[in-house]
Each structure stands twice: as structure tokens, then as C-alpha cells.
Amino acid sequence: MRKCVKCGRYTLRRDKCPVCGGELTVPHPPRFSPEDKYVEYRLKMKMKSGLLSLDKPLIYDP
Numbered sequence: 001m002r003k004c005v006k007c008g009r010y011t012l013r014r015d016k017c018p019v020c021g022g023e024l025t026v027p028h029p030p031r032f033s034p035e036d037k038y039v040e041y042r043l044k045m046k047m048k049s050g051l052l053s054l055d056k057p058l059i060y061d062p
């Protein structure tokens, strides 16, 4: 699926717009969210596996 940069129509063609002959672009850019749930999940997995040791215990109990 591509979108014409000139007329804004969507087309399945790859070379150029079938309506106006304009250039085509991929309409949806890759979504990037640092606060993704997947990132949170990965963080938890790291904590579980002991790779991440950010939170050291405040209360020391020897």
C-alpha cells in the first residue's frame, strides 16, 4: 500500500500514481514509542533474570 505525494490517493502500485503519475510513498511511518508495553515487559524480564540491578534494596536486613 502506497500513497501518492501529489494527490494523496492510495494505490497498490509501486512505481507511480495511476491517477496523476506522482511519486508514491509509504503512508505509515514506523511507530516508535519508548513507553511501549513491550519495553516494559522486556524490562521486567531483565529484572527477573537478574540482568538489571537498578533498584538496590534501601532497607538492609543482614
Ligand SMILES: [Zn+2]
Residues within 6 Å of the ligand: 004, 005, 006, 007, 008, 009, 017, 018, 019, 020, 021, 022
Ligand atoms: Zn496521484
